[in-house]
Amino acid sequence: MTPFIHSHRLRVRYGETDQMGVVYHTNYLNWFEVGRTELIRHAGITYRELEEKGVLLPVTDANISYKQPARYDDEVEIRTRVKEISPVRLTFAYEIVRLPDQQLLVLGETMHVFTNTALKPIRLSRAVPDIYDWLDSQHKGGE
Numbered sequence: 739m740t741p742f743i744h745s746h747r748l749r750v751r752y753g754e755t756d757q758m759g760v761v762y763h764t765n766y767l768n769w770f771e772v773g774r775t776e777l778i779r780h781a782g783i784t785y786r787e788l789e790e791k792g793v794l795l796p797v798t799d800a801n802i803s804y805k806q807p808a809r810y811d812d813e814v815e816i817r818t819r820v821k822e823i824s825p826v827r828l829t830f831a832y833e834i835v836r837l838p839d840q841q842l843l844v845l846g847e848t849m850h851v852f853t854n855t856a857l858k859p860i861r862l863s864r865a866v867p868d869i870y871d872w873l874d875s876q877h878k879g880g881e
Contacts, residue, residue, distance in 0.1 A: 741819045742876040744777040760807035773818030781872045799849040813837045820877040825863040
């Protein structure tokens with residue numbers, strides 16, 4: 739089955755560009771955060787609500803591959819999916835595409851661990867089983 743891909747659009751703001759007129763490289767990591775936050779929201783829960791349940795999702799690793807630059811006022815789409823999931827770890831994969839020409843700009847991944855508020859690893863499948871089940875179903879192609 740094909741994993742569910744969440745799509746979120748945004749327009750490049752002037753403050754996100756550098757002197758060359760292209761999006762400054764670290765802004766793509768911020769856009770990854772937007773993508774995963776909105777994917778989680780699609781599950782019917784916010785990051786804030788996860789944190790209120792005592793679950794944190796810190797980034798442990800990030801990979802990014804720049805293909806083409808985005809520029810001021812470009813409309814881009816952040817495509818986010820669950821690449822891998824276990825009860826303790828979660829990996830998101832991202833594509834950032836310029837609209838309307840569908841030009842691939844950036845590919846990336848972020849790896850996370852589920853922790854409690856003391857940053858000790860936990861099993862999400864035990865802590866919040868409904869969210870774990872939803873994320874797992876997204877990885878397997880559910881909606």
